[in-house]
Amino acid sequence: MKRDAFVALENHFAGQRMAPSEAFREQVQVRLNSEVGDLDFAPVVSGARRFLPAAALLVLGVLSPKAGPDDVRRISEFVGEQRASSVSTELETPWEDSTTD
Amino acid sequence: MNDATRALVTPIILSQDRDLVGEFLNRYRDSSFRIAMRILGNQDAAEDVAQEAIIRAFRSWDTLSGVENQAAWVRKVVVRCALNAVERTPNHTELSDVGNEPDESVLVQAVLESLAPEHRAVLGLAVGEGLSYREIADALEIPIGTVGSRLNSAKAAFKRAWEGSR
Numbered sequence: 585m586k587r588d589a590f591v592a593l594e595n596h597f598a599g600q601r602m603a604p605s606e607a608f609r610e611q612v613q614v615r616l617n618s619e620v621g622d623l624d625f626a627p628v629v630s631g632a633r634r635f636l637p638a639a640a641l642l643v644l645g646v647l648s649p650k651a652g653p654d655d656v657r658r659i660s661e662f663v664g665e666q667r668a669s670s671v672s673t674e675l676e677t678p679w680e681d682s683t684t685d
Numbered sequence: 686m687n688d689a690t691r692a693l694v695t696p697i698i699l700s701q702d703r704d705l706v707g708e709f710l711n712r713y714r715d716s717s718f719r720i721a722m723r724i725l726g727n728q729d730a731a732e733d734v735a736q737e738a739i740i741r742a743f744r745s746w747d748t749l750s751g752v753e754n755q756a757a758w759v760r761k762v763v764v765r766c767a768l769n770a771v772e773r774t775p776n777h778t779e780l781s782d783v784g785n786e787p788d789e790s791v792l793v794q795a796v797l798e799s800l801a802p803e804h805r806a807v808l809g810l811a812v813g814e815g816l817s818y819r820e821i822a823d824a825l826e827i828p829i830g831t832v833g834s835r836l837n838s839a840k841a842a843f844k845r846a847w848e849g850s851r
Contacts, residue, residue, distance in 0.1 A: 587789065589847040590812075590840070596793035597813035601728055604718040608732040612714060612739055616706045619743055 709743055716756070717763045720824075723809030724767040726794045734770050738763040757823050764806060764824045771802040796846045804839035811836050 586592075717739055721731035742749060742762045752758045787795075797805050803825070810816045810824055811832075821836075822829040 586847075589844040592789055592793050592847065593808065593812055593843060596790050596797075597723065597809075599790055600722055600726070600813070602719050602722070603715060604732055604735065605728070608718070608736065609710075609714065612736045613706065613710060615736065615740055616710065616743055619740060620706055 706743075710739070712756070713739060713742065713759045717759065720760055720763045720810075720814065721767050723813035724764065724806050725770065726797060726809075730770060730774070731767075734766045735763065738766040741766065754823075757820065760820075760824050761826065764810070768802050768806060771805065792850055793847075796843060796850055799846050800839065800842050803835065804842050807832070807835050807839045808843060 587595075714735070718731055718735040721734040721738070722728065725731045725734060738759070742759045745762075749755055749758060797808065800808075806825060807821060810821045816824065818829050818832040821832045825832075825835075827835070
């Protein structure tokens with residue numbers, strides 16, 4: 585006799601394989617390493633390094649008395665500009681096909 | 686973290702010699718596979734979808750660095766990729782194709798594959814993965830109030846198909 589539908593469904597999910605294969609693990613790592621090589625982080629990194637002292641203070645939560653809201657805004661805008669000038673890697677809907685695939 | 690701080694933290698992290706790929710994979714590789722498996726029910730298909738989703742999510746590192754709940758965002762990418770795969774791939778198994786005395790799990794999978802993709806997904810996320818209504822709403826991009834009704838419809842559809850199968 586066939587089991588209750590939901591007992592069968594729960595058993596099915598409980599018995600599913602939960603870990604990917606080793607081949608998949610290795611393959612996706614290779615693909616991601618290749619992706620990193622294609623991304624151009626240089627302008628972003630350069631912008632961050634230039635303002636690292638102020639940024640470090642912010643990260644540590646120890647704002648310099650001299651770093652007022654205008655400073656934070658200015659730094660943020662600068663980094664934003666650097667990011668905007670770098671090669672765009674952002675996909676608003678990354679699950680949709682893009683022409684670069 | 687406010688926008689100004691986030692805008693600064695992201696490039697600082699990128700400027701350090703951290704193993705971005707390793708960290709990203711440790712966080713999302715297995716969970717992405719698991720979510721894909723819940724929806725697709727087939728290891729090869731789940732691995733293909735998980736890989737596609739991981740690559741797409743990683744390419745969008747800039748968006749990812751700005752979202753509050755990164756795990757939920759990656760999950761949404763996986764779910765969308767899985768649903769795309771379901772929609773472009775015919776059913777692996779027709780109910781009429783399973784043997785006279787099929788293994789129960791094979792029959793359940795065939796029944797799941799006979800359902801509408803959105804029913805398949807909500808069952809996988811709710812029953813298989815045990816996600817909350819909030820998490821399911823985020824993953825499927827539907828209002829939280831719709832999750833309950835969609836889940837009930839999916840359960841009813843599954844029950845009908847199960848009882849109508851061999």
